[in-house]
Amino acid sequence: MSTTTGTPASTPARTPAGPPGSADAVFSVDGLWKVFGPKAERVPADPELAALDPAELRSRTGCTAAVRDVSFDVRKGEVFVVMGLSGSGKSTLVRCLTRLIEPTAGAIVIDGEDVRAMDKNRLRELRRHRAAMVFQHFGLLPHRSVLDNVAYGLEIQGVGKAERREKAAEVVAKVGLEGMEQRRPGQLSGGQQQRVGLARALAVDPEVLLFDEPFSALDPLIRRDMQEEVIRLHHDEGRTMVFITHDLNEALRLGDRIALMRDGRVVQLGTPEEIVGSPADDYVREFVRDVPREQVMTVRTAMRAASAAEAARGPALAPDATVSEAIEVVARSGDPARVMDQGRCVGVVDSAALLGVVAGADTPAAGAPDGPRGEAA
Numbered sequence: 551m552s553t554t555t556g557t558p559a560s561t562p563a564r565t566p567a568g569p570p571g572s573a574d575a576v577f578s579v580d581g582l583w584k585v586f587g588p589k590a591e592r593v594p595a596d597p598e599l600a601a602l603d604p605a606e607l608r609s610r611t612g613c614t615a616a617v618r619d620v621s622f623d624v625r626k627g628e629v630f631v632v633m634g635l636s637g638s639g640k641s642t643l644v645r646c647l648t649r650l651i652e653p654t655a656g657a658i659v660i661d662g663e664d665v666r667a668m669d670k671n672r673l674r675e676l677r678r679h680r681a682a683m684v685f686q687h688f689g690l691l692p693h694r695s696v697l698d699n700v701a702y703g704l705e706i707q708g709v710g711k712a713e714r715r716e717k718a719a720e721v722v723a724k725v726g727l728e729g730m731e732q733r734r735p736g737q738l739s740g741g742q743q744q745r746v747g748l749a750r751a752l753a754v755d756p757e758v759l760l761f762d763e764p765f766s767a768l769d770p771l772i773r774r775d776m777q778e779e780v781i782r783l784h785h786d787e788g789r790t791m792v793f794i795t796h797d798l799n800e801a802l803r804l805g806d807r808i809a810l811m812r813d814g815r816v817v818q819l820g821t822p823e824e825i826v827g828s829p830a831d832d833y834v835r836e837f838v839r840d841v842p843r844e845q846v847m848t849v850r851t852a853m854r855a856a857s858a859a860e861a862a863r864g865p866a867l868a869p870d871a872t873v874s875e876a877i878e879v880v881a882r883s884g885d886p887a888r889v890m891d892q893g894r895c896v897g898v899v900d901s902a903a904l905l906g907v908v909a910g911a912d913t914p915a916a917g918a919p920d921g922p923r924g925e926a927a
């Protein structure tokens with residue numbers, strides 16, 4: 551997976567490392583609301599209604615606020631995960647991005663263009679070319695071959711037969727279905743069908759792939775395979791992805807950043823390490839309680855400043871090495887390990903600091919700019 555920010559403190563939901571609309575944003579969402587129910591527009595417009603909790607809002611107005619005042623950017627090249635329990639608003643939020651569901655209030659911008667101002671044709675273009683969705687139910691055409699299913703998105707774009715078959719064959723191979731081109735969906739396993747769905751979305755070469763719980767119907771081993779596939783695709787192509795899941799492990803495995811939703815709000819937005827290491831509130835803390843911290847936290851968090859002698863010797867680790875990897879290295883050598891960034895020693899980790907992370911102690915890191923990790927607001 552790619553970058554972490556290196557920011558020690560967790561990022562509050564409303565300010566994801568800079569205001570929405572920053573230069574590297576593909577999607578930029580600001581103050582987004584989706585309210586279902588009668589006269590929905592009055593809810594975001596009226597501060598008193600907007601402040602009601604879900605049950606009160608329902609009893610006072612008959613409305614459900616599926617998405618409440620959500621702001622974030624999806625940055626170019628990242629896997630942005632939207633995570634939360636059932637009913638927290640994930641699907642509604644992601645469907646609002648391409649207006650498969652009409653937002654009630656707020657702004658959505660893709661590459662500088664106002665999505666809410668798009669007319670029908672522009673929206674169709676957005677969904678077909680720029681932000682393709684991969685659904686949990688694959689939506690495959692049962693009477694068509696794998697190849698023709700994959701070529702379908704190109705067909706509706708008006709691409710000629712020879713060209714679309716060539717492109718489809720290329721993508722079918724990319725997702726590991728070579729040799730199955732002529733099968734019908736009914737002759738494939740669930741995992742293979744999901745690969746066809748993925749290939750179909752990839753064939754149109756969209757700037758962003760939107761995944762709505764694509765793997766939740768798959769058995770665990772196949773699910774893991776598909777996760778690897780997504781990681782590989784992301785790694786090879788650097789494609790921007792928005793991925794909905796209710797599964798924390800999936801979120802931690804896939805996400806460069808995770809937006810954790812509860813009752814329509816984003817309660818925390820951050821890297822897996824920020825979410826696990828600095829939960830924003832008790833809800834998030836409870837959510838991540840059983841995560842093996844040493845597999846998520848990196849030495850960047852656990853390190854302290856190095857003395858001159860420590861900086862000169864000892865085993866070396868990259869800043870994004872996990873605490874779990876570091877424990878092995880330190881145990882083997884008996885010395886603190888140096889954290890090396892571009893040839894420079896930026897800190898050291900010793901066994902006490904590493905064990906502190908495993909134990910869940912909020913104790914970094916003399917080297918960390920903010921000193922001890924406080925809980926975010």
Ligand SMILES: Nc1ncnc2c1ncn2[C@@H]1O[C@H](COP(=O)(O)OP(=O)(O)OP(=O)(O)O)[C@@H](O)[C@H]1O
Pocket residue numbers: 586587614615616634635636637638639640641642643796
């Ligand atoms: N068309 C609709 N009309 C009324 N309420 C709706 C509608 N669609 C969704 N909701 C409500 O909005 C809230 C958020 O639903 P949403 O499907 O976005 O959640 P989710 O996090 O994706 O859930 P799941 O993981 O179960 O798919 C829920 O309370 C749901 O009942």
